Amino acid sequence: MTQRASANGIEIAYDTFGSPRGRPLLLVMGLGSQLIHWDEEFCGALADAGHHVVRFDNRDVGESTHLHDAGAPVFGENMRAPYLLDDMADDAAGLLDALGWESAHVVGASMGGMIAQLLAIRHPHRVRSLTSIMSTPSPEAARPTQAAMAALMAPPASDRETAIQRALATWEVIGSPGYPLDRERTTRLAGLSYDRSFDPAGSARQLAAITASADRAPMLKExxxxxxxxxxxxxxxxxxxxxxxxxxxxxxxGLITFPGMGHDLPRPLWPEFVGAIGELTAAAED
Incomplete structure (x- = not known):
């Protein structure tokens, strides 16, 4: 059941899995993606591994606050970002406050990994362990292929069916070549995402936050x-x-790489992800 919390001046939608006695684990999702993209079965497996799991909608997606009044971003030489990834990391810290968690293990995917990195940088006492999935310290360290960039920058859909077809086309490009695309799941999630909130302008503001944020590598070294x-x-x-x-x-x-994995979380690899995250969080508790 989706709950809401006030954090860093906005409202954040979230839900939970597992026992409150488990190790607190915060999941942070990527660009334009909602909390539902952390699959319930995956969250349940993390809960079964001893975690109290929270997944949430970042600002400007899903049922969290959309910053419509922040204005449109400007890309290029006169770059203007309505907010930075720093602000999104502070959102996550505010959510920890609302949850009553002094600290948590933090897992972030893609842009969520960037946010998780900054949460550890800006609020080091709040992060017990950090797992960064398919992410980077800066855009310059990992430039997308032309095909991936074209998929990312395609014009926004105009209706629900087009949004579903656009999602299928995008994941065919950026998904995992070693694992068949789960078209049923992709279709279901795209439709549900559209129904929960369809806001291309919000995703554009998130993209601007990625583009305008500083290289984190020097800060990660600390x-x-x-x-x-x-x-x-x-x-x-x-x-x-x-x-x-x-x-x-x-x-x-630590670094673990997966042959055949693209920019998604293939179901056959979930046991390995859950096992690796569980090992890290357990070791960090010792």
Whole structure:
């Protein structure tokens, strides 16, 4: 059941899995993606591994606050971003406050990995462990292929059916070549995402936040948190170089790469993801 919390001046929609006695685990999703893109079965597996899991909608997606009054971003030489990833990391810190969590294990995917990195940088006492999935310390460290960029920058859909077809086409490009696209799941999630909230302008503001934010590598070098980097070897949107750069920047970080994995979380790999995250969080509690 979706709940709401006031955090950093906005409202954040979230839900939970597992026992409150479990290790607190915050999941942060990527660009334009809603909390439902952390699959319920995946969240349940993390809960079964001993975690109290929270997934949430970032600002400007889903049922969290959409900053319509912030204005449109401007890209290029006169770059203007209505907010930065720093602000989104502070949203996550505010959610921890609302949850009554002094600290948590944090897992972020894609842009969510960037936010998780900044949460550890800006609020180091709030992060027990950091898992960065298919992410990067800066756009320059992992430039997308032309095909992936074209898919990302396609004109927004005009209706629900077009949104579904656009999602299928996008994931055919940036998904995992080693694993067949789950078209039924992709269709269902695209339709549900449209029904919960369809806001291309919000996703554009998030993209501007990514583009305008500073390179995190120098700041990541100062972290002392236990960290793990998971990355697909066939990621066209955030190539493997981004995961390598993240792992090299964080002292002592582990790096696990997956052949055939693109810019998604293939179901057959879920046991490996859950196992690796569980090992990290358990070790960080010792």
């Amino acid at each position: 972290l002392t948190v236990r960290a793990l980097v998971l990355h697909g070897e066939d990621d066209q949107l955030v190539p493997l170089s981004g995961g390598i750069a993240t792992a090299e920047a964080i002292p002592g970080a």
